[in-house]
Amino acid sequence: MMGPVLAACLLIILSTAWISQANGATCKKDGGVCTCNDQTKNVDCSSKGLTAIPSNIPVDTDRLVLNYNKLRELEPTAFHGLNKLTYLDLNYNELQTLPVGVFDHLVNLDKLYLNKNQLKSLPPGIFDKLTKITYLDLEGNKLQSLPHGVFDKLTELKTLYLSNNQLKSVPEGAFDYLSSLNILYLNDNPWDCSCRDILYLSNWIREKKGTVSNIEAAECDGGTKAVLEITEEEAAEDCVYPNTTTAIPTTIITTLASSNDDDIPELPVPQENFQKFLGYQEPDHLPTQPQCLMSISGYLGLMMSLVLTSAAILYVIHFLKKA
Structure with missing residues (x-):
């Protein structure tokens, strides 16, 4: 039996x-979806409807193309082991966030394309390990702000695209360490020229005018004036932008501490905000088994x-x- x-x-x-x-x-010769070239070390996975990064990408890959797919998120380990990669194209996808450390193993990366996605923010330190990168494209996303020091390690960066986003200002010193920069696209953002936060960018543009190309095209929201023309008198307001930490006024703390519980009015909390506070997120789509579906x-x-x-x-x- x-x-x-x-x-x-x-x-x-x-x-x-x-x-x-x-x-x-991964490669078509092995029954996969991507086209691999052993001579050039190129892997082309473009326009395959992918929802996840293919597994078993050859470790000696030099150029990886993943554009025109349906990537909404990346695993933190998606590119681990690909330390020979110099070119990574993720443009024209649906990326909404980037996990911390997702690019940390790409220590030889020269060009990174993230344009035409849905990114609203960037994690602090997301590019810190890309010390050899010379070209970074973030154009055509929904970035509302930039983390402090997000470009500080990119001393070899020559070209940076930030155009066509939702940026109202950049952090103080955002571009100070970009010693090799010669092209920067800032156009088509709603730069808020009524707030003091814009003064760093305005002064930086004036200082780099003629040295860094395209920066003069940055205009105040509504196209009424160029950012480089803004004066301290015009940018007089103190404004708060997304992801900006502000201190709670002492008067409010004192008032709350001295008040009885019965005196504090009960404020309605929208269910969506409460769920975000608890860290709950309604899944947009069911988990997939990438290898089976791709x-x-x-x-x-x-x-x-x-x-x-x-x-x-x-x-x-x-x-x-x-x-």
């Missing part, structure tokens, strides 16, 4: 191993697994009935 049981188990194990190998394949081999492997498993079960049942 053990003979057929062992045979069935062996069939299942072999089919599972075959599926795992097929699902892990290639034809994944579907074929799944079908083969079902067939082999069913055959093994029927074989065991048939043998038991005879016994």
